[in-house]
Amino acid sequence: MPRFRALVLSSLLIAQPVHAQDAAPDWDLIRDERQKSIMAYTVFDVGLGITFRCVDGGYDAVIGGLPPAGEAETRPLTLIFEAPQDHPHPQTWNVAVEDTMAVSPLPAPLARQLRTGGRLQIVVPGGAGEGRNLRYDLILPASSSAIDETLTACGWPLVDPRDATLAGLDDDGLPSGLRWTRRPRPSYPSENRVYARGFAVATCVTQPDGRLSDCVIETEHPREGGFGEAVLSAARRARVGPADGSNDPLPPTRLMFRTNFRMAY
DSSP: OOOOOOGGGGGOOOOOOOOOEEOOSSOEEEEETTTTEEEEEEEOTTSOEEEEEEETTEEEEEEESOOOOTTOSEEEEEEEESOTTOOOEEEEEEEOSSTTEEEOSSHHHHHHHHTTOEEEEEEEEEEEETTEEEEEEEEEOOOSSHHHHHHHHTTOOSSOTHHHHHHTSOTTOOOTTEEEEEOOOOOOOTTOOSOSEEEEEEEEEEOTTSOEEEEEEEEEESGGGOHHHHHHHHHTTOEEEETTOOOOOOOOOEEEEEEEEEOOO
């Protein structure tokens, strides 16, 4: 199976418990015209690396150099930013084909947040072994242009009011007061003959009758697997409704959902 292509991150070491580490003075930038890709990345002395990448219109954010996740498809990570008003952000990240790499479910909002630089702590539950958490304490360089270039290359805005809405969603992606009345159930892409597993994350806006509209693929991995298109197709058949079971019309509300795919043998 092809491995996740992340160039610089492929040589990162497995991380250990660490104290605060300084990053490079700026994010590095790599362009590959043949692959239609542009990548901004920063690597720390502890072997951890963070990458934002646009490849042929698809955007992703990857943390590499984590303890191996084994056969797990997802792993929990908690991000704690320097801002005093900020609070820990427990998130479920997908595990890449290389199991020391984790892929963000919402890469563009994360890019807009991290480009300001500053202190970032990443907590890996159970990452230190024997049930002990592993905490990375990092100093991110500010990015005046590199991260912005990756966002622009993939058509993502540099400022997006959706970020505040998405930050308030629970891990299941549904706002408080909503429930699935017909869950999205994508089929494995029939044209995919290469990747045995993958995932896609979509955000949509609810309609008064519970249908979903304005759906956007926030990220998918691997990019060439057709997983995003399968999720968009399933979203057209999905429905949500009030959590109390009533038939009241729904106000426009943004929601998020993730689908993990695994080929059946």
